[in-house]
Amino acid sequence: MKLNDLQSKAPAWTLARRAERMNPSVIREILKVTERPGIISFAGGLPSPKTFPVQAFHEACEKVLRDDGHGALQYAASEGYGPLREQVAALLPWNVDPAQVLITTGSQQALDLIAKVLIDAGSRILVETPTYLGALQAFAPMEPEVVGVKGDAHGVDLADLGAKAPGARFFYVLPNFQNPTGRMMSEAGRAGLATAAAQLNLPLVEDNPYGDLWFDAPPPAPLTARNPEGSIYMGSFSKVLAPGLRLGYVVAPAAIAPKLLQAKQAADLHTPGFNQRVVSEVLKDGFLDRHVPTIRALYREQRDAMLRALDREMAGLDVQWNKPDGGMFLWARLPEGVRALDLLPKAVDRGVAFVPGAAFYAEVPDERTLRLSFVTATPEQIDTGIAALAAAIREAL
Amino acid sequence: MKLNDLQSKAPAWTLARRAERMNPSVIREILKVTERPGIISFAGGLPSPKTFPVQAFHEACEKVLRDDGHGALQYAASEGYGPLREQVAALLPWNVDPAQVLITTGSQQALDLIAKVLIDAGSRILVETPTYLGALQAFAPMEPEVVGVKGDAHGVDLADLGAKAPGARFFYVLPNFQNPTGRMMSEAGRAGLATAAAQLNLPLVEDNPYGDLWFDAPPPAPLTARNPEGSIYMGSFSKVLAPGLRLGYVVAPAAIAPKLLQAKQAADLHTPGFNQRVVSEVLKDGFLDRHVPTIRALYREQRDAMLRALDREMAGLDVQWNKPDGGMFLWARLPEGVRALDLLPKAVDRGVAFVPGAAFYAEVPDERTLRLSFVTATPEQIDTGIAALAAAIREAL
Structure with a gap:
């Protein structure tokens, strides 16, 4: 048998049963869309890069490699x-x-x-x-x-x-x-x-x-x-x-x-x-005692910006949301008859993205729910993005 | 129920069936023994730290954090x-x-x-x-x-x-x-x-x-x-x-x-x-084109040192070994009647360690085999260690 024959020969790969349950993450697929320039994303679970202590990592890398580089590697x-x-x-x-x-x-x-x-x-x-x-x-x-x-x-x-x-x-x-x-x-x-x-x-x-x-x-x-x-x-x-x-x-x-x-x-x-x-x-x-309070302060401001924008932009729409006391996410529920998954492409057309809540249910989902991250976008982007989201909801009603 | 009552309450943890197949790595258990000071170890699969390009990592860490630290983190x-x-x-x-x-x-x-x-x-x-x-x-x-x-x-x-x-x-x-x-x-x-x-x-x-x-x-x-x-x-x-x-x-x-x-x-x-x-x-x-040849040269010297030591120290003993053309390991077989697992404590008593080959068989092991790494110990340690191993084999015969 020649090399060429071999190369055209795909053998009988048999997948494990569990592999059938493995599917691309819905969120990661959505995130790909949101990487398009100009999209304001409330979809990702990405911490704000502003909070990364780059200088502290810089110094730590240098010290670790200098003190015991061979051990560290x-x-x-x-x-x-x-x-x-x-x-x-x-x-x-x-x-x-x-x-x-x-x-x-x-x-x-x-x-x-x-x-x-x-x-x-x-x-x-x-x-x-x-x-x-x-x-x-x-x-x-x-x-x-x-x-x-x-x-x-x-x-x-x-x-x-x-x-x-x-x-x-x-x-x-x-x-x-x-x-x-x-x-x-x-x-x-x-x-x-x-x-x-x-x-x-x-x-x-x-x-x-x-x-x-x-x-x-x-x-x-x-x-x-x-x-x-x-x-x-x-x-x-x-x-x-x-x-x-x-x-x-x-x-x-x-x-x-x-x-x-x-x-x-x-x-x-x-x-x-x-x-x-x-x-x-x-x-x-x-270090954490000094650093983490700066993250809390930033994320609190961001949450407040999103709550203010929601109050303003969703007025008159039957949209509900909670007021998280920490973390990165806010949970919202759309008016009756509006499915988050159907809303998403309309919202992306208007330049804003989120994650439909259905992805987070083990059994029957509440299809009106959605997750909004308030930590990745700036307060100005939050204002623009929530206005665009409200417009998309109005269109969907 | 008070906190104290709860704390004394261990619930019914049920392990998955596969967990019964999980056992501590024999090699890792042996490696713990070989961390005792003074033990010459042919047991580990550790590359020689001399080969780690610490300076290159140093410069790369600095560049990555400087150019796009936030992206990298x-x-x-x-x-x-x-x-x-x-x-x-x-x-x-x-x-x-x-x-x-x-x-x-x-x-x-x-x-x-x-x-x-x-x-x-x-x-x-x-x-x-x-x-x-x-x-x-x-x-x-x-x-x-x-x-x-x-x-x-x-x-x-x-x-x-x-x-x-x-x-x-x-x-x-x-x-x-x-x-x-x-x-x-x-x-x-x-x-x-x-x-x-x-x-x-x-x-x-x-x-x-x-x-x-x-x-x-x-x-x-x-x-x-x-x-x-x-x-x-x-x-x-x-x-x-x-x-x-x-x-x-x-x-x-x-x-x-x-x-x-x-x-x-x-x-x-x-x-x-x-x-x-x-x-x-x-x-x-x-970088690899310049760096890898230095690893090859070092490991080749180390292999040669081990082959020379084996030739010298195992003379008259019915021990067999191969001559690897690369890599980090050499495979040896002990005289009839000597099990590598039984030999190990005797060898450790004399200050040298190896891995019994039995660990590497999916089914019936050849219990006379053992794995010797030639890359971690220095040529001088290889001489001493192989001499100690030969003495342990003589004792076991």
Whole structure:
């Protein structure tokens, strides 16, 4: 057989069953559209690049390479860089042993590892309604049965949780300024959920990428702080430093931590050691205590700009929205009869983009919902963009 | 229920079935022992840190942060950084469209993505005998039936391959200076395997982290170059630049690439954009053409030192070993009746460590084999270490 014959020969690739569940992220497809020049995007979940401490990274890179460049560029332990694990443990508001901290390649990877360790094909897992799309995507390859639990602005519907918990492997919750809704679970909501989960013998998987981005007052204590043995906790440096280094972490009880570590070894051996040392260096001397308040102030201004624009531009339209106390997102609901997915092309024609809320539902979506990020566009762009959105809604009515 | 009650309540964590297959890496456990001061380690797969171009990284970090620090620290495309994908395509010795190149968090992640996309529970997959342990660990969570194909120093036993291929999802091969054996598949071996795979309708998964580390002459063309539609190809910057940035890549045919991309999105969103830009910067102006020859020269000297030490110290002992033409590893076989796993503690007592070969077999191991890395220890340490190993073998006889 000649080379040419071989080259024309496509063999019998057989895809895994789970590959059928893998689909391009709706959001990423939308983001491609929004990269067109002139589009004002409320779609992305991108932190404002103004908040990235470029100079601090600059100095940290230089120091890490100067002090121990060879060590920083070598293979490293799957668990993560020791000093960074200690810094993470010290940042958390309950008693965490650094040995429980596993450094991950963004907190998205923690979701992948948790899925591998806790989900069998057909396993029931519970999520909020709506929930973080990236979590649904990370869980999907392990072929779970994903069940949405009802909730409102304050917390979870405990009766619904009780009905759906039997046999569930875990309940995935994002209590602080949730992606996509921006909502924050109240103290009463947390206390009730923690008690119910313990009574139901239901493990919690708590995701907290946005908790530090509060505007008026810090959120109540994490669910994990209330029952560390019954919870896995995930955090990230993506929103308080920068996402481009891909640094997150997961804190798991002793029953789970060794399996997550083994899954981590198999997934990418370890998170880049250079990045871990750079972030560890940046974190020294209380950097976050000085830096994060500047992000809060900026995002609060941006949220206020969007709320003002919504008040002004949506007057007379039957559009509803919430007032997030932190984070990056605001959640809105369109007038009866207007589907967000149908509105999107009309809005893009007028130069503004958003993410239809349907993407964030595990089961039946509320097709009138949409997610608006208030952190990427400037206040002036927010004014223009919200006016364009209102015009598109009027057209759709 | 009080907080204290909750804290003492460990819920019913149920592990996924695949978690039972996850075990601590034998090698990583051994490496912990070898971190004891004074131990000469032939165990690790660590590139020599002398080869890391720290100054080039230094300059590249500075340039990337100065030219577009905010872009480098922002979320980025799951596919990878465009210019780096083009550079990878240009490095490969067949016609590769940059759109087929997916940047991964080390090539270990490519194994994880391939497993997710191509392996169902119970799927038959074929590997060499022996094979890379990290691949076995990456495939294991998807619960395949892993079958070892016989082979020798020149290539694969095609009769055995023919018998085992029916129904197999793919054959995983590492043709260049394989981990663990250091062996290189000959041109005849490659031609025969490429033809057989095409006739058998058997997809190949080709892993090539060591191909650039040849000592006398470059290896024959990759298997993938002979049938790109029938192969997935993996490469890495870990051995030609440095592993601590975790940068690898996978090139897949159009039938598979979109699914790998979707698995990548779910796994960690994207490989750190900062690292990708830094490596892209380092690669400019033919850096590898100047740098890689220095690694080859160093590793060749190290291999020669180990071969000389083996000749001298193993005289009169019935120990066999090969003479690798590149890479980082040498494969040895102990006298009859001596198991490498039993020898290890005796060797460690005498101050030297290696990896027992049994870890690298998918099925029945040859327990007399062991892997010796010749790149981490200095020539003087190699002399001392091989003498200590010979003494341990004499004691074990």
